[in-house]
Amino acid sequence: MSFLRKIIEGCLGVIRIYALNIREKIKVVPRNHVLIGCDFLLEGEIMLENKYNHLINEEKWMKKWKEENTYQFKVDGRKIFSIDTPPPTVNGKIHIGHIFSYSQTEMVARYKRLRDFNVFYPFGFDDNGLPSERLVEKEVGKKASEIGREEFNKLCIETTNRYEEEFKLLFSKMGVSTDWDLAYKTVSPETIKISQSSFLDLVSKNHAYHKESPALWCNECLTSIAQAELETKRVETTFNYINFDADGEKFTIATTRPELLPAIVAVFINPDDSKNKHLIGKEANIPLINIKVPIMGDDKVDPEKGTGIVMCCTFGDQTDIEWWKKYNLPLKNIFSNEGFLNSNAGAYEGLRIKQARKKIVEDLQELECIVKIEPLEHDVQVHERCGKEIEYTIIKQWFIDLINYKEDFLKKGEEINWYPEHMSKRYKEWVENVMWDWCISRQRYFGVPFPVWYCQECGKPHFARIEDLPVNPLVDKPSSVCSCGSSNFIPEKDVMDTWATSSVTPLINMRYGSENNYEKELRPMSLRSNASEIIRTWDFYTIVKSFYHFNEIPWENVMISGFVMADKGEKISKSKENSKQEPFELINNYSADVIRYWAASGRLGTDIVFSEETLLRGKKLLNKLWNVSKFIEMHLQDYDKETKLDNLEYFDKWILAKYSEMEKQYINYMDEYEVGLALNILEKFFWNFCDNYIEIVKHRLYRPEEFGAEKRLSGQYTVYTILFKLLQKMSIFFPFMTEEIFRELYEDTSIHNTVIEELIVNKDELETGDYLNEIIGHVRGEKSSNNTSLKTSVSYIEIEANKNIINAFNEAIMDLKATLFINELSLIEKESINYNINKIELEFDKDK
RNA sequence: GGAUGAUUAGCUCAGCGGUAGAGCACUACCUUGACGUGGUAGGGGUCAUAGGUUCAAAUCCUAUAUCAUUCACCA
Numbered sequence: 001m002s003f004l005r006k007i008i009e010g011c012l013g014v015i016r017i018y019a020l021n022i023r024e025k026i027k028v029v030p031r032n033h034v035l036i037g038c039d040f041l042l043e044g045e046i047m048l049e050n051k052y053n054h055l056i057n058e059e060k061w062m063k064k065w066k067e068e069n070t071y072q073f074k075v076d077g078r079k080i081f082s083i084d085t086p087p088p089t090v091n092g093k094i095h096i097g098h099i100f101s102y103s104q105t106e107m108v109a110r111y112k113r114l115r116d117f118n119v120f121y122p123f124g125f126d127d128n129g130l131p132s133e134r135l136v137e138k139e140v141g142k143k144a145s146e147i148g149r150e151e152f153n154k155l156c157i158e159t160t161n162r163y164e165e166e167f168k169l170l171f172s173k174m175g176v177s178t179d180w181d182l183a184y185k186t187v188s189p190e191t192i193k194i195s196q197s198s199f200l201d202l203v204s205k206n207h208a209y210h211k212e213s214p215a216l217w218c219n220e221c222l223t224s225i226a227q228a229e230l231e232t233k234r235v236e237t238t239f240n241y242i243n244f245d246a247d248g249e250k251f252t253i254a255t256t257r258p259e260l261l262p263a264i265v266a267v268f269i270n271p272d273d274s275k276n277k278h279l280i281g282k283e284a285n286i287p288l289i290n291i292k293v294p295i296m297g298d299d300k301v302d303p304e305k306g307t308g309i310v311m312c313c314t315f316g317d318q319t320d321i322e323w324w325k326k327y328n329l330p331l332k333n334i335f336s337n338e339g340f341l342n343s344n345a346g347a348y349e350g351l352r353i354k355q356a357r358k359k360i361v362e363d364l365q366e367l368e369c370i371v372k373i374e375p376l377e378h379d380v381q382v383h384e385r386c387g388k389e390i391e392y393t394i395i396k397q398w399f400i401d402l403i404n405y406k407e408d409f410l411k412k413g414e415e416i417n418w419y420p421e422h423m424s425k426r427y428k429e430w431v432e433n434v435m436w437d438w439c440i441s442r443q444r445y446f447g448v449p450f451p452v453w454y455c456q457e458c459g460k461p462h463f464a465r466i467e468d469l470p471v472n473p474l475v476d477k478p479s480s481v482c483s484c485g486s487s488n489f490i491p492e493k494d495v496m497d498t499w500a501t502s503s504v505t506p507l508i509n510m511r512y513g514s515e516n517n518y519e520k521e522l523r524p525m526s527l528r529s530n531a532s533e534i535i536r537t538w539d540f541y542t543i544v545k546s547f548y549h550f551n552e553i554p555w556e557n558v559m560i561s562g563f564v565m566a567d568k569g570e571k572i573s574k575s576k577e578n579s580k581q582e583p584f585e586l587i588n589n590y591s592a593d594v595i596r597y598w599a600a601s602g603r604l605g606t607d608i609v610f611s612e613e614t615l616l617r618g619k620k621l622l623n624k625l626w627n628v629s630k631f632i633e634m635h636l637q638d639y640d641k642e643t644k645l646d647n648l649e650y651f652d653k654w655i656l657a658k659y660s661e662m663e664k665q666y667i668n669y670m671d672e673y674e675v676g677l678a679l680n681i682l683e684k685f686f687w688n689f690c691d692n693y694i695e696i697v698k699h700r701l702y703r704p705e706e707f708g709a710e711k712r713l714s715g716q717y718t719v720y721t722i723l724f725k726l727l728q729k730m731s732i733f734f735p736f737m738t739e740e741i742f743r744e745l746y747e748d749t750s751i752h753n754t755v756i757e758e759l760i761v762n763k764d765e766l767e768t769g770d771y772l773n774e775i776i777g778h779v780r781g782e783k784s785s786n787n788t789s790l791k792t793s794v795s796y797i798e799i800e801a802n803k804n805i806i807n808a809f810n811e812a813i814m815d816l817k818a819t820l821f822i823n824e825l826s827l828i829e830k831e832s833i834n835y836n837i838n839k840i841e842l843e844f845d846k847d848k
Numbered sequence: 849g850g851a852u853g854a855u856u857a858g859c860u861c862a863g864c865g866g867u868a869g870a871g872c873a874c875u876a877c878c879u880u881g882a883c884g885u886g887g888u889a890g891g892g893g894u895c896a897u898a899g900g901u902u903c904a905a906a907u908c909c910u911a912u913a914u915c916a917u918u919c920a921c922c923a
Contacts, residue, residue: 232919239923256922268923301923310923317922378922422852426918429851433919532852532917563917602861606853607916611860613872616885620871623885631882680862684870691887695880702881777888784889787877 048633048744052626054591058736062172070750071177073120075521081117082525083109084505084555085178086538087124087186089131089498090160094170096581096610097564103599104561104675105529106176110732111670113177116755120522122182122509125167127160128447129186129498130221130385135159136446145222149445149474156446157187170583174592175735177752184508186501187446192470194512195448195501198545199440200463202400207548208440210461212396214321215439219339220388223443224397226497227436228537231384234377241307241371242364246282246295252371254306256378258364259357262289262345263313263334268323271297273308287369288360289346296327315392318435335391353391397441397494398450402434402544412543415553419673420605423532423560430536438541440497447495453478457486466513503541506554525555527673532560532605559673562607581610593734594618600679600733604672621683622737625730628690629741632719635701636745639716649700649711650812652718653762654769655693658685659722660761666729667756675733682729689722692773699818707814721759728754768808771834772816775799779820782840793821793843800828801835 065071085105088098109121136155137143144152164185171178184191202208215224241254244267253267267284269276283292300319301310312323314332323329334345341348341356348356364370380389402409409431418424441450449472451464462482464471473491481487504512510522524546530538539558546554586595597618602608648656662685669678697715704712724746731738731751742751779797783790797820801809806827809816816822823843830836 237922254923305921306923308923312923319923376922379920380922420853425852429919536918565916609860611872613860617860617871620885624883627883627886629882634882677862680870690883694882695887698880698882780888784877784887789878789880790888791878791880 048626048630048741050630052622052737052740054593054736055588057740058173058175058587058592061736061739062175065177065750065752066180068750070752071119071121071179073118073122073179073182075518076118078116078118080120080521080526081109081112082120082509082522082527083122084509084525084528084542085121085123086530086534087126087184087502087505088167089129090125090127090135090163090167094166094583096583096586098167098170099174099583099595100564100599100608101529101531101561102171102176103174103596104604104673105527105559106174106178107596107600107675107732108527108529108559108670108673109177110735110752113752114728114732114754114756120182120509120518120525121178122184123171123176123178123180124184124186124505124508125160125164126186126498126502127156127164128495128501130223130442130444130447131498132156132160133444133446134221134385135163144445152445160187173584173587174596177735182509186448186498186508189470190511190514191501191504191508192448194504194507195496196451196464196469196471197466197513198504198507198549199398199496199500200451200466200469202545202548203463205548207401207405208398209401210396210398212394213399214315214324214392214394215397215441216436217337217391217393218383218386218388219335219337219391220386221383221444222337224393224395224439224441225383225390226439226499227434228438228499228540229384230381230390231387232379233382233387233389235380235389236375236377239306239374239376240361240364241373242287243369243371244284244287246279246284249279249282251276251279251284251309252307253309253311255311256376257313257316257357258360259341259348259353260311260313260316260334261286261360262341262348263316263332264289264291264293264311265314265329265332266293266312266323266327267295268298268301268310268312269295270299270301270303270308272299273301273303275303276308279309287367288363298323298326317392321392331394333394335393337393337395339391395443397439399437399439400544402437405544405547406431406434408547409540409543412547412553416543416555417557419557419559420603423535423558423605426532426535427539430540438497438544440500441494442497443493444495447498448501449473449495450492452492453489454492455482455484455486456488456490458482458484460484461492462489499537499541502538503545506542506546507549523550524553526557528555528558530558530560531563533563535560557673560605562602562605565607565609586615590615590619591622591736593622593736596733596735597621597679600675602676604674604676621686622734624690625686625734625737626741628694629723629727629745631694631698632723633745636716636720639713639720641717641720643713645714645717647710647714648718649714649815650765650808651693651696651769651772651815652714654765654772655689655722656718656759657761657763657766658688658769659725660759660763661766663725663729663756663759670732679733682726682733686726686730689726692776694719696776696815696819700815707818711814725759727751728756765808768804771801771805772808772812775835775837776816776819778837779840783842786842788842791821793823794840795843796824796826796839796841797822797837798826798828798839799835799837800830800833802831802833803829805835 083105109119112119133144133156136159139159140147140155147155199208216227216230217224237256239254239256240258241252242258243250243252264286269280271277271280279295280297282295284295285292301308312320312329314324315321332344334341335353336342339353341351343349348359351359361370382389410428413424413427413431451469451471451473453462453473455462460482462478465479468479474493478489506522506525509525510519511517528539542554546552594615598611598614601614662681665681666678697719700707700711700715727738727742728751735752739751779794780790783792806829809827
């Protein structure tokens with residue numbers, strides 16, 4: 001009862017409610033709590049709740065930050081840090097991987113705010129293009145062509161809106177500190193306008209051209225696609241050895257694609273191939289089709305592969321196209337764009353590609369032209385959106401020149417800082433291997449229309465004027481006549497590749513072309529963040545566009561995150577639907593702060609596995625933070641931060657110096673975007689602070705009558721200072737709980753708008769302080785191995801140590817005696833060692 | 849086949865020239881006036897393998913193996 005009075009006296013006037021329960025334990029409880037079995041209540045101020053309720057608090061701060069515009073961007077003269085963050089493709093269910101990649105960037109945004117940057121951090125949604133169309137087709141169960149252009153686009157907008165709301169809610173719940181007023185959608189008129197004017201700029205600079213040229217074709221999605229949209233897939237097929245003859249001499253070609261027999265335009269042999277080179281110059285007779293094609297020599301043929309003889313078709317693969325161009329071969333396209341054989345295939349017209357393959361092999365077997373059939377497993381290129389094998393087709397389409405400027409793209413890539421550094425190699429590799437110009441035409445509906453009509457008389461493309469954008473050529477009419485005088489136009493029906501709009505996100509952010517733009521502020525942007533899989537698309541195309549538009553890099557820094565793995569070795573992805581964790585459920589169960597803890601773990605650029613253990617570890621950390629804050633709050637009730645302090649206690653100086661060391665490392669890591677490593681050292685310090693420092697200082701804080709008010713004040717100053725600084729550093733990871741504690745203990749403004757200020761410390765105590773803590777550890781160990789409580793008194797202890805440690809010991813003697821419950825102590829100076837505990841005698845519990 | 853990264857305690861990972869680390873799990877103990885979602889300690893590792901550089905290698909180099917990512921190979 002007496003210590004209860006003591007606490008109440010110490011804290012009077014600021015306690016809201018104290019309750020004494022039956023077991024004589026003090027409890028601090030929040031307002032409006034019903035107490036049962038209480039002896040009395042006292043009125044005062046509200047304190048931190050006994051248990052932190054994440055559901056209530058996270059909802060509260062989410063709303064409050066919105067009301068207070070905590071994360072609003074306004075040009076105010078401060079240095080700007082701008083982030084170009086990937087607008088998620090709105091093509092399906094949100095999964096845990098989304099949280100992972102966005103959280104780390106978000107933490108960087110928060111960190112930069114703490115460093116007094118004016119942070120420009122927008123959010124976008126990539127809702128146009130094939131991914132959205134596929135989603136709608138899947139949901140409706142019908143193909144776009146069956147629904148009709150107008151109706152289909154309406155459905156796309158409805159569907160993407162619905163998913164966007166879910167994304168927005170998720171990111172808000174996760175505490176993403178974006179300025180939602182800056183949010184953009186890639187289907188909005190503003191974005192369409194920017195994409196179209198970007199296109200027109202490239203046309204005017206001769207970097208975009210319209211040409212009938214072979215292109216990659218997906219006969220599932222019925223559109224041409226770009227090299228970057230290819231994926232490889234392992235499939236089982238057969239290697240068919242087929243007999244041909246040349247002027248009566250038989251020779252064999254091995255092929256996986258016998259259905260291309262009707263499309264053969266030439267046969268190739270390596271001129272150095274001693275076995276077969278005599279055939280060069282002759283004519284090959286194609287069985288079944290009964291046509292003759294020339295046998296030609298080219299050193300691209302590998303004599304060791306298959307039979308060393310290759311058939312060249314329109315078009316089986318990349319090499320066919322090269323030869324077609326190089327030798328000016330005839331064109332014999334046998335596939336329709338829907339994936340059927342056409343009239344060029346003669347008797348096989350109307351069959352699907354796979355049916356034709358079977359039928360042709362059967363017919364060849366009848367003619368006894370098949371030598372053998374081997375089963376074969378090999379990789380084929382498929383369209384990443386649908387997984388279907390790609391074909392080649394020839395249609396008139398828009399391309400952006402890549403081949404002629406590869407050197408420049410490489411140079412621009414080198415000007416950018418890549419984090420981690422080795423990711424720049426992926427970019428380099430990709431650029432070096434680019435073989436096609438970028439085909440941006442898509443024979444689809446839901447995308448940015450080309451601002452182009454074609455003159456019916458002279459066939460020339462007729463472009464919209466910049467001031468008329470955005471235009472939809474299917475609805476709008478050109479505002480002038482063609483240079484030939486005609487006013488009859490055919491509108492362009494194709495739409496742009498989704499990456500043609502995604503690659504202008506820096507332009508969207510800077511409101512390119514509008515009057516109140518941010519060009520000055522955002523050229524170049526500070527940071528791009530994305531996962532490694534889209535270096536070849538998003539990063540590459542954005543660099544291309546920025547080079548063509550401004551001849552500069554789009555951003556100074558790129559940070560590449562890893563993936564979330566479902567189980568060891570399997571990447572979580574939308575298409576595989578292998579994510580077992582529902583993001584919303586996880587947030588409800590664990591809190592956004594804890595999920596963020598998990599998302600921050602792991603190094604930049606490395607994959608992480610979803611781990612329940614990591615969540616638990618975060619949960620414990622936050623629980624500890626809450627409790628230590630409660631403890632500190634309790635001891636700060638009579639603290640006046642204006643009170644002058646002449647001298648700090650030894651361990652106070654020690655922990656402040658430790659803190660300062662840690663903060664420097666934290667800043668180093670965060671400047672390298674190593675979010676996980678920054679959290680690591682912060683966490684390590686925090687546990688040291690709780691387990692060692694707080695255990696030492698608590699005696700002083702509780703018993704000023706024993707230690708003196710000065711020593712208590714020194715402790716109060718230290719816990720007050722360090723807790724604030726810790727909360728601030730932690731706020732980038734745990735925005736919700738740190739805000740709650742900060743507003744309760746410090747000021748009623750947001751911790752997220754505070755700025756890191758360097759702490760001036762004395763480092764004299766750093767080293768000796770660590771030794772003293774080691775000594776404390778040894779004494780605790782002694783008690784532990786004697787199976788006795790840490791409160792057991794040490795009746796006698798004898799320590800040998802060098803002068804520095806002895807001096808430190810003497811300076812901190814009161815704290816040490818109290819912490820270890822030492823009755824009698826003997827210190828012996830010995831220069832040759834650090835320290836040695838010669839003797840410990842424990843006074844065993846009198847109860848025992 | 850090329851490129852890039854990884855391989856450290858049962859699990860998840862940090863360390864990246866100077867005596868092997870953390871959390872979880874396991875074991876024993878401690879109910880200490882913030883916290884039992886706590887505390888103190890203990891057991892557990894030839895740091896994938898083999899060479900090399902160095903006074904010193906988990907750390908640097910070279911091979912090999914395995915895994916992952918990525919590009920290419922579709923004759």
